[in-house]
Amino acid sequence: MDFSVFFQPAFSGGGTYLDWVLSGIQWTLLVSILGWVIAFTVGSVLGVLRTTQRVVLRAPATLYVEVFRNVPLLVQMFIWYFVLPEIVPRALGDWMKTQMPMPEFWNAVLCLGFYTASRVAEQVRSGIQSIPRGQTYAGLAMGLTQPQVYRHVLLPMGYRIIIPPLTSEFLTIFKNSSVALTIGVLELTAQARQISEYTFRTFEVFTVATVVYVLITLTVTVAMRALEGKVRVPGYLGPAGR
Amino acid sequence: MIAIKNVSKWYGEFKVLAGCTTQIEKGEVVVVCGPSGSGKSTLIKCVNGLEPFQEGEILVDGISVGGRKTDLPKLRSRVGMVFQHFELFPHMKVLENLTLAQVKVLGRTPEAAIEKGLRLLERVDLSAHKDKFPGNLSGGQQQRVAIARALCMDPIAMLFDEPTSALDPEMINEVLDVMVELAQEGMTMMVVTHEMGFARKVAHRVIFMDSGRIVEDAPKEEFFGTPRSERAQLFLSKILQH
Numbered sequence: 001m002d003f004s005v006f007f008q009p010a011f012s013g014g015g016t017y018l019d020w021v022l023s024g025i026q027w028t029l030l031v032s033i034l035g036w037v038i039a040f041t042v043g044s045v046l047g048v049l050r051t052t053q054r055v056v057l058r059a060p061a062t063l064y065v066e067v068f069r070n071v072p073l074l075v076q077m078f079i080w081y082f083v084l085p086e087i088v089p090r091a092l093g094d095w096m097k098t099q100m101p102m103p104e105f106w107n108a109v110l111c112l113g114f115y116t117a118s119r120v121a122e123q124v125r126s127g128i129q130s131i132p133r134g135q136t137y138a139g140l141a142m143g144l145t146q147p148q149v150y151r152h153v154l155l156p157m158g159y160r161i162i163i164p165p166l167t168s169e170f171l172t173i174f175k176n177s178s179v180a181l182t183i184g185v186l187e188l189t190a191q192a193r194q195i196s197e198y199t200f201r202t203f204e205v206f207t208v209a210t211v212v213y214v215l216i217t218l219t220v221t222v223a224m225r226a227l228e229g230k231v232r233v234p235g236y237l238g239p240a241g242r
Numbered sequence: 243m244i245a246i247k248n249v250s251k252w253y254g255e256f257k258v259l260a261g262c263t264t265q266i267e268k269g270e271v272v273v274v275c276g277p278s279g280s281g282k283s284t285l286i287k288c289v290n291g292l293e294p295f296q297e298g299e300i301l302v303d304g305i306s307v308g309g310r311k312t313d314l315p316k317l318r319s320r321v322g323m324v325f326q327h328f329e330l331f332p333h334m335k336v337l338e339n340l341t342l343a344q345v346k347v348l349g350r351t352p353e354a355a356i357e358k359g360l361r362l363l364e365r366v367d368l369s370a371h372k373d374k375f376p377g378n379l380s381g382g383q384q385q386r387v388a389i390a391r392a393l394c395m396d397p398i399a400m401l402f403d404e405p406t407s408a409l410d411p412e413m414i415n416e417v418l419d420v421m422v423e424l425a426q427e428g429m430t431m432m433v434v435t436h437e438m439g440f441a442r443k444v445a446h447r448v449i450f451m452d453s454g455r456i457v458e459d460a461p462k463e464e465f466f467g468t469p470r471s472e473r474a475q476l477f478l479s480k481i482l483q484h
Binding site for chain 2 (some may be wrong): 132135138152160234235236
């Protein structure tokens with residue numbers, strides 16, 4: 001094993017292969033974190049809609065979830081990048097093909113975000129539905145409106161309840177971001193493949209990539225644990241006496 | 243104050259309320275009792291519109307609860323409700339539970355809401371617990387907080403839905419004491435309970451329900467003297483023999 005390969009001058013770009021790795025890490029983080037912002041926001045709205053009494057709100061949210069969670073991520077990636085520009089209005093399609101800045105990057109972000117949103121939505125729904133009906137009654141009985149009940153009663157508890165599965169989802173988006181390499185985003189896995197092709201140091205290169213992924217996800221895990229402890233409700237959730 | 247006229251309600255095919263009619267005057271304390279499944283909890287939840295009903299009419303202070311144009315949140319904010327399982331919001335401190343609706347529904351300033359909340363906590367003898375979370379209080383304490391929370395809204399009437407049924411025997415009295423005090427101050431109260439001692443002490447009238455029907459609606463003395471219906475006699479003989 002020879003890790004000195006990372007300090008050799010790279011085939012192109014003027015830096016070392018370490019610079020390629022660092023650049024890959026940067027794109028992995030950018031795609032994942034921006035994707036997560038979309039996933040969390042859209043997923044929360046959809047999750048809430050799926051718990052409402054009104055069919056006109058619930059049905060579209062259900063349709064969304066069933067479509068986005070049942071089509072393979074890889075297929076969705078291709079649809080965003082190759083198919084979408086062909087089926088949107090002509091002018092928009094042309095703009096996407098010729099003038100859109102960093103089209104691979106933004107399509108990857110949107111794809112990951114909207115795909116993960118369907119999974120976040122289901123978790124938000126399960127969190128809300130695990131709260132006893134009496135809590136909603138209590139909120140309504142004191143004169144809060146339905147949206148206020150969600151804002152002040154259901155969501156604060158619902159989010160706390162789903163922190164553990166939500167952590168898994170957050171970790172998954174970092175790992176799923178590697179699928180973006182299929183449409184040309186030079187994220188960590190893509191860079192690792194590229195370096196291994198130029199240097200034939202496959203073992204070393206993928207060892208480093210693996211370690212980096214694990215470091216990223218462990219950091220997220222620790223951060224989410226800390227969050228879980230910070231928002232824990234005394235006398236209610238989580239292991240007793242902690 | 244509260245007029246219930248011919249109210250019927252179905253869950254699918256099953257008739258839970260069958261033509262219930264009664265009236266509660268200002269300052270009157272009415273106890274509703276009956277075997278489980280008789281519809282008493284459903285009836286009280288209809289009074290502030292937490293449960294919809296298909297037939298009949300309920301007027302609270304002259305306003306129709308089921309009316310299309312009725313501002314339900316506003317009407318509910320004027321009627322306090324206390325639940326079997328307390329339904330305090332577990333993620334909020336005791337004082338926050340008391341101020342939430344005052345600020346969000348009545349538009350009071352946080353300072354005014356806190357002042358009012360502290361005064362009512364004092365009244366239920368729980369000032370020392372204002373910064374605790376509900377999960378750290380005993381059942382009896384939680385229910386007293388819940389009563390204080392409802393009183394913060396300056397209600398014109400109070401609804402109690404089996405307020406002592408979920409409590410350990412030793413805590414029942416501390417809650418009943420608060421309720422007796424309220425009754426003696428002239429609060430209009432509708433109380434679903436099996437506490438016949440409470441009924442004897444402060445109720446003006448007792449309503450007995452069975453299979454969704456109001457079987458007996460009599461002044462206290464008459465009800466405990468000789469109920470007219472056999473069903474009520476049987477019920478009383480079962481719960482009063484000890």
